[in-house]
Amino acid sequence: MTAEIGHFSLILSLSMAILLSVLPLIGLSRGNVILIDSAKPLSFGTFCLILVSFVTLLWAFYTHDFTLSYVVMNSNTQLPWYYRLSATWGAHEGSLLLWVLIQAGWTLSLAIFSPGIPQKSIAHVLSIMGMITAGLLLFIIMTSNPFLRTLPFFPVDGNDLNPFLQDVGLIFHPPILYMGYVGFSVAFSFAIASLMIGNFDTSWFSWSRPWTTTAWLFLTLGITLGSWWAYYELGWGGWWFWDPVENASLMPWLAGTALMHSLIVTEKRGTFQIWTILLAISTFSLSLLGTFLVRSGILISVHTFASDPSRGMFILLFLVCVIGGSLLLFALKVKKVRVQGNFELISRESMLLGNNVLFIAALVVVLVGTLLPLVHKQIGLGSLSVGAPFFNILFAWLMIPFSFFLGIAPIVRWKRDRLSRLIKPVLIAGLISLIFGALVIFFFLEHHTSMVYAGLVMVFWVVILHFFGLYERIIHCQNFIKGINRLKSTYWAMMFAHIGLAITVIGIVIVENYSIERDVKLALGERFQIRDYEFYFQKLRNKDGPNYEGYIADFEVSQRGRYINTLQAEKRFYTTSHLVTTEVAIDVGIMRDLYIAMGDRLDEKHWAVRVHYKPFIRWIWIGSLFMVLGGLISVFGRRKHCCKLAETGSW
Missing domain, CATH: 2.40.128 (Lipocalin)
Structure with a gap:
């Protein structure tokens, strides 16, 4: 009976998600306040029904309900209880149900924690998120139902969970990774809503920024956990293998990082609107592309879930609808976006733009390296191998200009700055970086290559200029304690995230060359x-x-x-x-x-x-945790700022 409850809840949640997709939009078109206000209760109802379905599946695993095919394929009476529960998302059907539960959770969170956002605006966004939820629920019910019965005959024991997934790291890794993937749907929905309404003022970007940062920190933590798991569980001794499925999580991370920085510029300076909207669409689209790669059956990896072509076709169709529809809307509405703000070549906007271009270049490298072998094989040209040397070489060359912009951006002023003001700190930082890099190699490393030296110089460059920027801000106050207290949480978030990246780069450079x-x-x-x-x-x-x-x-x-x-x-x-x-x-x-x-x-x-x-090697993950800490500081500092704005009634 419990399986029927779960299945029925799924069907009801699909109906609720469809209502969430349609009713608020009808209300907005007709000026019906009741229909507009229905967005939040419908979000609550959709989440609760999916939660009932998910808890039902958890109970089926916990109680060894081998009348369910999904439980038979992924559990066993000898499996410890905590692995039985994590087996719920250990394969395709359950992981997709977890995905849609998290999607509904983000939707509900947006409905609850949206102070200061007008009801009409939030109704638009929730309606778009309801459409995404409805599409995923339709996919589950039609092709990936976890509540299919084995009756009238059922086994007395199951096939067991994949041994590689019987690990503490894999209990937490998928949910956290999905929180990142799905979280970018909020920024996507804000972008689509702004295109639908034709309103491109900075308020839209201010509202979506904390949600984007939250999604980014979850994705960063999820990738870090996956890297750590691969290191100690697979027995290969490596932390990253440029596996296509690993690349599937790296691509939205690169796009999401570019999106975060673009949102900062759009909010503060009122420029980059077109670029920011396109990045919001691209980031969530890449999250869906990762879903397609993992679940379509076209990849062979320890990370993949499904090999059913019908499922792959459904996801591909969903992908085409979401990406194609959003890009079509973007093409139709982009002419109405008024480019605001201006900046000189020597400005922080230029530095952030340069870094964003490099993020996208890195994204293109990963995308081509991941998809080219698949396309090459599918069109009948045979197997093509794109291995680690391809990615390592291109990423190494991209890191040089990236580090330059990353180091200099915090000390450059918004809109316009003087080159003469920057020459002295840049020359001093460059000279110290060259000397320190040489000293580290001479005293602490047995041998060296040009890449090791370049990596160390880049790290010192970033760290020195960031601390110089901190020093500049403190001395303006004539008092150290007062200067520290006046620094905003966003500045500390930037410091922790960028220094964390530098620590990670140190780990990567040394472990790759001295292992x-x-x-x-x-x-x-x-x-x-x-x-x-x-x-x-x-x-x-x-x-x-x-x-x-x-x-x-x-x-x-x-x-x-x-x-x-x-x-x-x-x-x-x-x-x-x-x-x-x-x-x-x-x-x-x-x-x-x-x-x-x-x-x-x-x-x-x-x-x-x-x-x-x-x-x-531990520095790789320590640096990643510093980046996550920077994201947390940004989110909680931003939340305090939003609460103050809500209290004053000004956005």
């Missing part, structure tokens, strides 16, 4: 040395879990004869799915990681063992 990876053949009692660390293969012992059989290999690690740690690398055989997984052992440090993964048994005595030395 040591060895595949060795070891027997019990043997030793292996990498740099000045010695690994002693101490013992093997059995360890069986609730749904797997396995063993643990203990490795004693020492440095110059001093004991460091005992690492426990694990191998698991899942009895139901007949899959073997590797659980790596990592000795974590701020300056380096020591990483061991067990391979196959080679003979009666010897085992294949993968040993890695990963310098500064």
Whole structure:
């Protein structure tokens, strides 16, 4: 009966979403206040009904309801309860239901937390978000229903959840990533609403900016969690593989980052309106493109969910309707957008514009590198491989001008600045960056390449100029404490985000150029040395879990004869799915990681063992968390600002 409740709730939520899509627009066209005001209660009703459906599916997994095909395919009686619950979104149908629940949640949040936005404006936006929700619900009900029964016959046990997904990181990674993907629908809806109404004043961009920043920080955190999971779970020792599905999350992140900066310029200076609207459309469109790549079956990856062509065709049709319709509306209405504001070549607007162009260039690189092999194969030209060297080389060259603009933008004034004022700090920062980069290589690194030196110089350039900008703002107040207190939350958000990016770049540059990876053949009692660390293969012992059989290999690690740690690398055989997984052992440090993964048994005595030395790899994720912290500061600081505006009644 619970499955029927969930299925019926889905159907009712589709009806509610259709009403949300239609009624407010009818009310706006006829001036009917009752229909306009129906947008918020309809948003609440849609969310509640989808929530009932999702909780029903959670309960089915928790109680081992093997009368549902989806539960049979992704659960097992031996699966721990927390993995049974996360299995709800562990495959295509459930993950899509989670997606539409989050979509409805964003819609409801916008309906509740929108102080100061006129009712007519919010009704427009909620109606557009209702259309997106209705399209996703239609997709679930027609092609991806998680409540299909196995009756009259059903198994007594299930096929188990994919062993790679039986991990704490994968409990949190998909929901957080979806929060980012779906969150960009708010900026998209604001942009489409402004095009529909023909109102392009800065208020639209002010309203959408905190929602865009929130979506961006969720997407950043989701990508960070995915990178961390790939590092410790897959046993490859890497943190990013330029996998097409990983690229599918990177593309909206690049577009979303450009959108955030464009929104700042539009709000403060009243310019970039056309560019901002186009970025809002592109960012959400790329989120939907990622959905198509993951669920269409055209990709083979550990990240993909579905291989049913009919589902892919439905998503492709939905993609065409959303992207094609929004771009058509943009083409029809763009002439009515009045370009406001002006700025000189030497201005912060120019710096932000330059960085936005580079973000889009990076986006084009990822888009071409991801889609070209797929298109090449689909048109019958055979397989084409676009690997890491393609992305690494192009991104490295794009980072040079990007770092220049990123460093100099905070010290350049809005609208107009004098080149003479900038020459001195720029020359000093450049000279110090060149010297510091050389000193780091000479004293701390064993060897160097031009890319390592360029990366270090870029990092020092960004950090030095940001702290120079901070110094400039403080000395104007003649008092350090007073100067610090007068800095706005948006400035601190920028500082944390940009410094976080610099920290991440340090991690990337060093780990990519100074990692040591060895595949060795070891027997019990043997030793292996990498740099000045010695690994002693101490013992093997059995360890069986609730749904797997396995063993643990203990490795004693020492440095110059001093004991460091005992690492426990694990191998698991899942009895139901007949899959073997590797659980790596990592000795974590701020300056380096020591990483061991067990391979196959080679003979009666010897085992294949993968040993890695990963310098500064933690800095990649530490920097990402700094960026997330910058996003949080921006959102909460912005919320206080919005509340003050709402109290005064001025937007």
